[in-house]
Amino acid sequence: MSKKEKLLYLFYVISHPFDGFYEIRHRSKGSVWLALLLVLLFGLSFSLNRRYAGFVVNLIDPMSVDVRMEMIGVFAAVILFATANWSITCLMEGEGRFKDIITVIGYSMLPMVLTFVPATVLSWFIASDEESIYYILINLSMIFFVLLLLVGIMVIHNFSFGKTLLTLFLTFVALLLIIFVILLLVSLINQVWLFLVSAYTELILRV
Amino acid sequence: MKLKRICLIPIIILLVFGNGSQALANSNVPYQTYNYDYWNEAYYTPAAYIPDGNISGTDLGSTNMVNPQDMFVAEDGRVYIADTGNNRILVLSSEMKLEKVIEGFDNNGTPDTFKAPSGLCVTEDNELYITDTDHFRVVALKEDGSLLKIIQNPTSEVLPEDFQFAPLKVTVDYADRVYVIAKNMFQGIMAFDENSSFTGFSGTIKVTISNYEKLWRRLSTKAQRQRQVQFIPTEFTGVDMAPDGFIYATNVDAKGLQSVRRLNPKGQDVIQKSTLENRQQKLSGDVYFIMGPEYSGPSRIVDIVYRDNGIYSVLDMTRGRIFTYDHEGNILYIFGGKGSQAGTFKNPVAIEEKDGQIMVLDSYRGEIMTFVATKYGSLINNAVALRYDGDEASAVAVWNEVLKLDSNFELAYDGIGKSLLAAGENKEAMRYFKLGMDRRYYSIAFKRYRDDILKDNLGYVLSAIVLITAALMIRKSVRKRKGKGGREDE
Numbered sequence: 001m002s003k004k005e006k007l008l009y010l011f012y013v014i015s016h017p018f019d020g021f022y023e024i025r026h027r028s029k030g031s032v033w034l035a036l037l038l039v040l041l042f043g044l045s046f047s048l049n050r051r052y053a054g055f056v057v058n059l060i061d062p063m064s065v066d067v068r069m070e071m072i073g074v075f076a077a078v079i080l081f082a083t084a085n086w087s088i089t090c091l092m093e094g095e096g097r098f099k100d101i102i103t104v105i106g107y108s109m110l111p112m113v114l115t116f117v118p119a120t121v122l123s124w125f126i127a128s129d130e131e132s133i134y135y136i137l138i139n140l141s142m143i144f145f146v147l148l149l150l151v152g153i154m155v156i157h158n159f160s161f162g163k164t165l166l167t168l169f170l171t172f173v174a175l176l177l178i179i180f181v182i183l184l185l186v187s188l189i190n191q192v193w194l195f196l197v198s199a200y201t202e203l204i205l206r207v
Numbered sequence: 208m209k210l211k212r213i214c215l216i217p218i219i220i221l222l223v224f225g226n227g228s229q230a231l232a233n234s235n236v237p238y239q240t241y242n243y244d245y246w247n248e249a250y251y252t253p254a255a256y257i258p259d260g261n262i263s264g265t266d267l268g269s270t271n272m273v274n275p276q277d278m279f280v281a282e283d284g285r286v287y288i289a290d291t292g293n294n295r296i297l298v299l300s301s302e303m304k305l306e307k308v309i310e311g312f313d314n315n316g317t318p319d320t321f322k323a324p325s326g327l328c329v330t331e332d333n334e335l336y337i338t339d340t341d342h343f344r345v346v347a348l349k350e351d352g353s354l355l356k357i358i359q360n361p362t363s364e365v366l367p368e369d370f371q372f373a374p375l376k377v378t379v380d381y382a383d384r385v386y387v388i389a390k391n392m393f394q395g396i397m398a399f400d401e402n403s404s405f406t407g408f409s410g411t412i413k414v415t416i417s418n419y420e421k422l423w424r425r426l427s428t429k430a431q432r433q434r435q436v437q438f439i440p441t442e443f444t445g446v447d448m449a450p451d452g453f454i455y456a457t458n459v460d461a462k463g464l465q466s467v468r469r470l471n472p473k474g475q476d477v478i479q480k481s482t483l484e485n486r487q488q489k490l491s492g493d494v495y496f497i498m499g500p501e502y503s504g505p506s507r508i509v510d511i512v513y514r515d516n517g518i519y520s521v522l523d524m525t526r527g528r529i530f531t532y533d534h535e536g537n538i539l540y541i542f543g544g545k546g547s548q549a550g551t552f553k554n555p556v557a558i559e560e561k562d563g564q565i566m567v568l569d570s571y572r573g574e575i576m577t578f579v580a581t582k583y584g585s586l587i588n589n590a591v592a593l594r595y596d597g598d599e600a601s602a603v604a605v606w607n608e609v610l611k612l613d614s615n616f617e618l619a620y621d622g623i624g625k626s627l628l629a630a631g632e633n634k635e636a637m638r639y640f641k642l643g644m645d646r647r648y649y650s651i652a653f654k655r656y657r658d659d660i661l662k663d664n665l666g667y668v669l670s671a672i673v674l675i676t677a678a679l680m681i682r683k684s685v686r687k688r689k690g691k692g693g694r695e696d697e
Contacts, residue, residue: 055641056650059484061246125657128650 006031010038013107017148021155024107025100032099035106042109043067043074045116049138054123057131078105084174085153088167094157104152108145115141237551238528238544245617245644247485247494252613255531255540255584256565258550261574264290267305269297272573276325277376278557278566281333286561288568288575289324289337296324296337301561309335312346312354321346326376326388328448336385338374345374345387345399358385361397361405378446378454386454388443395474396443396456409474410456412440445510445557447519453477455513457521463505466491467521467532481536483644492523492530502526502545510558512565516592520558522567527552529565529578533591537618540587542578543567550576563588583612590622599626617643628652633659 001009009029013020024030047067050060082101089096096104119137126134154164240254264271273292280286284301296309311320322341329335333350344359361372373390380386383401386409395408416438424432445457454470467490469478480488492506506523513519517534527545532538544551553571560566563585565578580588586609593602603626606619613619620643627636628648633656640649661668 056646056653063246127654127657128646 001029006034010034010107010110014110014144014148017151018155021104021107021152024103025096025156030100030103030107032102032106035103038106038109038113039075039078040071041113042116043071045113045120046070046074049116049120053120053134054126056126056128057123057134078102080175080178081105081171084178085167085171088170088174089157089159092157092159092163092167092170094159094167096153096156100156101153104156105149108148108152111141111144111148236542237546237548238542240540240542242541242613242616243494243538244615245483245485249495250615252540252615253583254542254581255587256529256542256578256580259564259577259579261549261572261576262303263572263574264297267297267299267303269305269308272297274570275568275573276556276570277327278559278568278575279327279329280559280561280566281329282331283333284561285329285333286559286566286575287327287329287335289327291323291325291340291570294321294323296321296327296335309348309352312348312352314354314357326374328377328379330379330383331381334379336377336379338377338387340373340375340390343372343374345377345385347385356403358387358399358403361399363405363407365394365407366405376443376446378448380448380452380454382452386446386448388446388456393440393442396446396454396470398474407474409454410443410468410470410476411474412458412468414438414440444508445522447511447513449513455511455519457508457511459507460491460505463491463493463496464489466506466508467511467519479534479536481538482647484646488536490532490536492521492528493526506530509556512558512560514560516588516595518588518591518595520560520565522555522558524555527555529558529567533618534595539591539618540584550578552576583609586612587616590619594622599629602626619643621645621648624648624652628655631655 006029009020013024020029044067047065047070050058050070051062051065051067053060082098082105085101086096086098088094089101115137119134119141122137123131123134150164150168153159153168154161157164157167159167236254236257240252241249242252244250270293272288272290275288276291277289278286285306286299286301286303288297288299290297294310298306298309300306311318313319321337321339323339324337325340326338327336334355335348335350337346337348339346344357346357347355349355358374359372361370370392371390374387375390376388378386384406385399385403387397387399389397393412395411398406398409400406420438424435427435441459441461443456443458447455449455449469452472454468456468456470457466458468460466465478465480465488467478468476471477478490480490482488492508496505497503502525504525506528507525508521509524510522511519514531518531518539520529520531522529523543527543528541529543530538531540543555545553547553552567552569554569555567556570557568558565559568563580567576567578568574569576586605590602590605590609593599593605599622602622606622609616609619620639622643624636624639624643624645625648627633627639628651633652636652637649637656640646640652
């Protein structure tokens with residue numbers, strides 16, 4: 001597939017999610033790099049929306065918006081979710097590979113990438129009793145994202161709907177476990193490091 | 208030439224430093240003065256009020272006050288102090304000189320005294336109402352010191368059989384109805400009619416139980432439930448009567464959400480709270496507080512004074528701060544603090560206003576502390592008064608002065624914005640509303656601004672639409688003809 005075809009295939013996926021995701025899994029029509037690019041674009045549009053949405057709809061303290069941290073947060077969330085989902089579906093006979101999961105998450109974000117910036121621009125021109133237009137746009141795109149993600153996970157793993165929900169719940173549990181282990185590791189490494197530092201200071205001062 | 212220059216110097220000095228008799232806004236004060244912005248972050252402001260001395264019992268020419276609990280400034284300027292520990296009432300003239308000491312009264316022929324009088328109130332006719340707490344009665348005296356009436360042993364179906372009426376604070380409205388805060392009476396402020404008979408409760412505070420607490424109670428056994436904390440409404444701590452007959456009352460709120468109530472004659476709370484999205488309708492002193500050993504926890508509001516133009520100030524015992532609000536529930540300024548320096552409190556219990564000065568009674572020190580408004584404080588007071596009267600236009604100049612001293616004062620931007628909106632300067636108004644974080648009025652200004660732009664450009668837009676449709680139609684017909692021609696060719 002050429003680059004242009006891959007790009008156009010995005011729109012095929014969001015209009016025909018079942019077929020689209022199936023072909024991503026079985027005919028390699030997706031691209032991990034494109035998915036990661038979409039995640040990046042989503043992080044960017046998310047921050048842009050938080051920072052530049054019109055005064056009437058923007059209830060966020062501009063001082064609290066940090067694009068870098070939000071981008072890192074979005075990426076971390078995607079990687080975490082993908083890892084957790086992959087580790088669960090591996091055990092539950094899911095057919096999807098790690099790269100498929102990443103692709104599904106990235107591709108599902110397309111509706112949000114497409115609406116957040118226009119919605120932000122739109123919000124500059126609305127007054128307080130017209131804000132529902134803005135919120136409908138934002139919320140619809142988020143619902144679309146969730147539906148696409150659900151369908152995507154279902155199709156690439158060849159699961160039934162019930163099993164998908166079950167694995168998603170287990171994914172959530174696995175997510176908490178991963179975070180717990182990471183925190184544990186960080187604090188352990190920190191203690192080892194502190195031990196090394198204090199041993200070094202002791203040596204320097206005694207010898 | 209030289210003489211002229213020498214003359215100029217003092218004039219310049221006067222211009223720079225001589226700001227009249229008003230205290231400078233940035234004077235050194237022994238407490239922090241701050242305010243909360245839209246994002247609920249505390250920012251430092253100039254001091255709105257600064258300490259202006261204190262008066263103790265010996266200063267007045269009497270013995271020291273012992274644990275005084277209440278203070279009242281009458282219409283004629285006289286100051287009444289309930290010197291609780293000495294079982295007496297001090298009456299000060301409007302010049303703050305001791306006028307008389309009431310130690311007792313003639314109770315229908317027999318001399319009678321007070322026991323721990325902890326609250327008082329004076330009506331327009333100078334009738335003095337005293338809560339004689341440990342004698343379980345409210346005593347009303349006429350101006351000459353003779354007995355007017357005694358309120359005691361209220362009886363009613365709604366009161367428990369063994370109820371001991373121990374009044375703490377009292378206030379009287381224009382129709383001589385008496386409102387009493389009594390010890391251990393959680394159902395509200397007790398109201399008495401002019402014949403001293405109990406008529407009911409005013410301002411009952413509803414108990415709120417969270418779902419978590421409900422669940423917890425349901426899960427626990429009967430024996431456990433009996434030993435749990437009871438859900439009782441909070442107590443009222445202080446009252447003040449506004450001239451329009453509305454009662455301003457304060458209560459303890461452990462969650463720090465609402466400690467001030469404005470009760471209408473029916474006894475319902477009709478206070479206006481801040482409508483800011485971030486303020487969560489809080490009306491309880493400090494918006495943020497830490498939990499810890501000292502000076503922590505939510506503000507414990509113990510007394511309130513209604514000042515003119517919808518402004519009221521409340522006194523926080525926890526951190527010794529005075530919070531002043533306008534009639535819409537916006538915080539205007541915060542000052543005061545605890546400590547042992549001059550101008551700080553040990554245990555503040557009562558607040559009053561007299562001739563624009565704020566007076567606070569400290570029960571531990573047995574002193575009245577007075578505070579005078581700085582330029583900053585009086586500018587805010589003036590501007591809010593104009594705003595209260597609806598005179599936004601003349602408030603603008605005052606608000607601009609406020610902004611020179613404190614460029615973060617959001618209410619000022621809002622006030623200027625409103626007058627700009629009234630003048631039809633929508634774009635400028637939008638700018639000010641944005642600075643004042645007022646989304647509602649920003650929207651109004653924005654709509655007008657948008658309408659104006661549309662109106663100005665409607666001609667262009669319409670002609671553009673007409674031109675485009677015409678162009679499209681011509682193109683279509685040209686194509687049709689071409690198409691026909693093509694077919695004819697075949």
